[in-house]
Amino acid sequence: MRTMVLDIGGTAIKSAVFENGSLLNIRETPTEARLGGAHVTQRAISIISDYQKVFSFGRIGISTAGQVNPETGTIIYANQNIPGYTGTELKAIMENTFQISTSVENDVNAAALGEAAFGAGQGEDDFACLTYGTGVGGAMVLRGELYHGSSFSAGEFGAIMTHPEEHRPEQDPFSGCYEKYASTTALVRRASRLDPALTNGRIIFERMEDPMVKTVIDGWIMEIVYGLATITHMMNPSCLVLGGGIMEQPYVLEQIQDRLYRSIMPSFRRVRVKKASLGNQAGMLGAATLADRRK
Secondary structure, rough: OOEEEEEEOOOOEEEEEEEEOOOEEEEEEOHHHHHHHHHHHHHHHHHHHHHOOOOOOEEEEEEOOOOEEOOOOEEHHHHHOOOOOOOEEEHHHHHHHHHEEEEEEEEEHHHHHHHHHHHOOOOOOEEEEEOOOOOEEEEEEEEEEEOOOOOOOOOOOOOEOOOOOHHHHHOOOOOOOOHHHHOOHHHHHHHHHOOOOOHHHHHHOOOOOOOHHHHHHHHHHHHHHHHHHHHHHHOOOOOOOEEOOHHHHHHHHHHHHHHHOOOHHHHHHOEEEEEEHHHHHHHHHHHHHHHOOOO
16 A cells, blocks of 8 residues: 655655655655644645655555654654744644545654664664654664654653753743754854854864864764764664764764764674664654554
8 A cells, every 4th residue: 555755854855655665756845844843744635745746545645844743643742943833733734625534743753763774773672762863852762663762752852951051941941052062053153263264063063174163073072972872872772873864974883882982881882883774764764664553
């Protein structure tokens, strides 16, 4: 049975039809998130309707930004990247519109499911999946299943407090927390203090032969390791699957693995560090996997 899949992000909505383990007719549509949750939802409906002109499918799987209750398919919380998205009953809206069974999951959780079924998480019963970009997103797979926590919000690894001396919750609940220091945004912020021309990861790594730039990179990598050491000691996972464009830099992954092993107890050193392998298709593949499980 074919499955219609969407991955709703703040910038683009990726879409495809999943059949026999493959994504067909992959498209990317601007989200226009600034126009709000109702607009984004209607945009998703229009995309699905357009696919229906060519394909028949019996299920819909949706990966989306925001915290999600996967049982009801409702957006529990979404920040102002998609204004008014919080509370959107996405599953009910899609099922009422198309009369097709629909599954909805948070985008990082969906990516972890995709990696578990088709990527770096294959054969791993217990692993953590983290993505490093604007912030730090996370998901946990335990005994082959996503772990959601008591209120469907588990895996907020970006909120691990690594610098309590900087914590100012009245100003920013994430102050002093992992994503403020370990995200790609944090790397760029560090580097731009050295040289305002260092405006993105690609430029920074092109300048890595500069000892001062390398010092910035190495300091940022240690920030990544601080959080991963905590996660490793808490979860005792078989592997850590790390995603985000910055992880395409071989130096980063090599250094993380080396420094992590020196930062954890010997009994935890069986953990392996892997680069996520599915790129921007992980969320769609995870949404397809989820829909198939709930058929």
